[in-house]
Amino acid sequence: MGPGQRRVVDVLLAAVCVLAGAWDGLQSGLFNGSPLVNERAPLAVNVVLGILTGLAVLVRRSRPMLLYGSALLCWGVVSAYPALLMAQFSLGAHVRSAWHRVVLTATMLALVTGPLWRAGGGDSAVPISFALCIGPVLVGLYLTSRREVLASLEERALRNEREERLRIDQARAEERAQIARDMHDVVTHRVSLMVLHATALESAQGRDAVAIASQIQGIGRAALNELRTLVGVLRDGAAAPLRPQPGVNDLEELVASSVALGLAVELRVEDGLRAPALVEHAVYRVVQEALTNVHKHASDARTTVTVGTDGDGVLLVVRDSGSAPMLDVAPGGGHGLLGISERVRLVGGTLRTRRLPGGGFEVLARMPMVSEVLR
Structure with missing residues (x-):
């Protein structure tokens, strides 16, 4: 009434x-x-x-x-x-x-x-x-x-309606963050490699031009394929690709692509290391982002990538020796370290970055053997 x-x-x-x-x-x-x-x-x-x-x-x-x-x-x-x-x-x-x-x-x-x-x-x-x-x-x-x-x-x-709206908004925010991480991981690394190859092509002044251009073409095609897959999932609701996400076993190929660009990288992986798929994928993405940053900021540095066990967890250390400042040929938006930090946190781990006293940079991540994905 x-x-x-x-x-x-x-x-x-x-x-x-x-x-x-x-x-x-x-x-x-x-x-x-x-x-x-x-x-x-x-x-x-x-x-x-x-x-x-x-x-x-x-x-x-x-x-x-x-x-x-x-x-x-x-x-x-x-x-x-x-x-x-x-x-x-x-x-x-x-x-x-x-x-x-x-x-x-x-x-x-x-x-x-x-x-x-x-x-x-x-x-x-x-x-x-x-x-x-x-x-x-x-x-x-x-x-x-x-x-x-x-x-x-x-x-x-x-109240339930408000809480449901908050949950939906939170889910959307998490989805946007996930999309941002995927876009960064999928695109930034390959685009950075393309820019570095193009810089090398310019410096070569005609020498090995065909080989370098072929590498740029291959990287570009791979980036386009991954972009099409991601955009298809976002736009049309298409099923995500069923291929396994890259993990520890794929680090050798990742490091090899950096070595091919002239980066001095040494990879050390503990024999028989096995971890949950989400943890291994987070390890791969951390190494990928760290190497991308080395390419952009210290391409003449010596870099070591160490993956092993630390008690009941996985310990990852990426350390470079540092170098003189160089032209940032592929400037980033500052979201790379934030993205990998979020990935590590989502599996229950911690990430620490620091500049070394004698020069250089270190990325250290600890992740549990049992994935603790936060939902």
Whole structure:
């Protein structure tokens, strides 16, 4: 019920109370006016009491005790009963204290039942008293409790909807981060190699031009194929390729491609090393990003890649000796280290990077043998 409808109901109920003060039809016929003294008060007094009770009806939600007192006064003077029903209903609906409800209902019951018992006996006094004093309280309690339960359910539904929206937003954010990592891992490494090959081609001044151009072409085609696959998954919902993700066994090929560009890289992998696929893939991506950074920033440095076990985890160390600053032929957006750090964290590991005292750079990652992917 909206505020406008409630106001109309309040006005109608107030009008009934005003009418009850002046019209015998809304007064108990067992008494000649007052049930206490069995005498009729002047009409002006009855009308004033009816108006006061009607005004109390309009504020019964915020001041139920005002209507309670007005109803008792109107009953004691005029024997009008409509206000009793409204007062007891407001008692159950708007008085929060159970003790107050019990005391006030008992008081009302005593003041109503006594005169009725004397006038008509117990057979009529008991059901009428229940209907006037107890029934409305129970109805008010029921409707208020039902309204509170419905409000609680609505609030819970809204809260669940907000939480679901937050979960969806979080999932989308994680998906965007995953796409960004994949785009970086898939594209940046190969594009960086293409730029470095192009730089070498320019420096060669015609020597080995065919071989270098062939390498650029092969790298470019591989990058395009991977881009088409990734874009197809994003745009059309196509199934992701079923080939295994690169892992520790693919590090030799990755290092070989860097050596072919003139980078001095030494790979050391512990014999028989086996880890979960997600951990091995994270190892591969860390090495890939580290070598890409060496290509861009210290191409004449000596680099060592060490992969082994560290207690119950996998320890990866990529360390270069450093070199004089060089032109950054393939500038990045600064997201590479952030991306591999996130990959390592998703499998339950830690990543640390630092500049070495004697020059150079070190990337150290520790990952558990049991993948702890965070979802």
